[in-house]
Amino acid sequence: MIPDFRTLMRPVLALLADGSVRRSRDAKDAMADEFGLTEAERSELLPSGRQRTIDNRVGWSLTYLSQAGLVARPNRGHVVITDDGRAALTANPDRVDMKTLEAYPAYLDFRDRTREKTASIVPPAQDGPVEATPSDLVEQALSTNRAPVEGDVLQAALALSRTGFEDLVIRLLERMGYGKAGSVERTSASGDAGVDGIISQDPLWLDRIYVQAKRYAEDRTIDRPRIHEFAGALLGKQGDRGVFITTSRFSSGAVQEAERINARIELIDGRRLAELLVAYVVGVQVDQTVTLYRLDEDFFESL
Structure with a gap:
């Protein structure tokens, strides 16, 4: 089963723990190996047909870790762990997820930006629940x-x-x-x-x-x-x-x-x-x- 991007956060950090600068592409392939994905799962595409599902999920995992400052992008298509990322691995031996990231001001600022952008889309309920349209x-x-x-x-x-x-x-x-x-x-x-x-x-x-x-x-x-x-x-x-x-x-x-x-x-x-x-x-x-x-x-x- 292809893991969701939250489940991938700690394994991605662990992969980068040695401090080496790695290609994002290699990190995506490594996660497919880490979770023992079948050939069919490795080949599964998003509905758009433009990207592998595992690549998309690892990509989002890296994006959220980057927003919290746990990984950095030293140059195009490459990632490396930061000191905060190493500390997060030590402090969270089982799982790193959105709750973990809330300890980092950079992530909180990012989360607030996200909420500001979505807050006005679906108005709050008045007399009953408001159904969101497609x-x-x-x-x-x-x-x-x-x-x-x-x-x-x-x-x-x-x-x-x-x-x-x-x-x-x-x-x-x-x-x-x-x-x-x-x-x-x-x-x-x-x-x-x-x-x-x-x-x-x-x-x-x-x-x-x-x-x-x-x-x-x-x-x-x-x-x-x-x-x-x-x-x-x-x-x-x-x-x-x-x-x-x-x-x-x-x-x-x-x-x-x-x-x-x-x-x-x-x-x-x-x-x-x-x-x-x-x-x-x-x-x-x-x-x-x-x-x-x-x-x-x-x-x-x-x-």
Whole structure:
């Protein structure tokens, strides 16, 4: 029987216990061996037909362990145990599951993000139970999927080089439709102080938006002085619009500074950045699509 992703959590951690960096692919094959899956079970596909069931479940197990900080992804397609992961193995000799992960603040933050995304989909019961429609259930599943993917894509962004992160931001802005009539380009390599990119909204470069992209640790806070500096860079270029994008967060003072100054500066923190990357399919792949059907009453009335 193919184990669920919760059951796989501790065996996956145990596999990584020696500290070696392993390919995710190898971890999936190792779990198939660990649980003695038959050839039929190893070959079983998800309903979409695009991925093996065991690969999907090990993948989700790694995602949740990563969100709690028990494993890290040092580079694409590879995983390694962290110090917290080793401690979790020692403290939980029988099983590591969602209850175990609740001891880690990073997981609690992730869980809260997931709940925020699903809370508004099915309204609470008033006079009786509320039945979720198929559309509700699909949207709930999509929201539950989106939160861990957003966490993964933010971690991937943090692992990029400075220039790699700037390129990621430029790619996102292009996908969002900016610079369609003009261009979007990275400028930091040319030593353009205080500005990492320029969006030209028209071919003559008359309508410009300036971009600052900073790859900082998630727990770092960008304060008022950094926004003031960016505003000064805009002033030096006679610009009045800018966007400050970071993997970290902004303090209330930074937000107030952005609202106070004459130039219009949009602030995008790590959480919002991850949401945008997933929404505009930058750095993620579409796994499967779902089609819902309903009765075509007009068709039957025309017969």
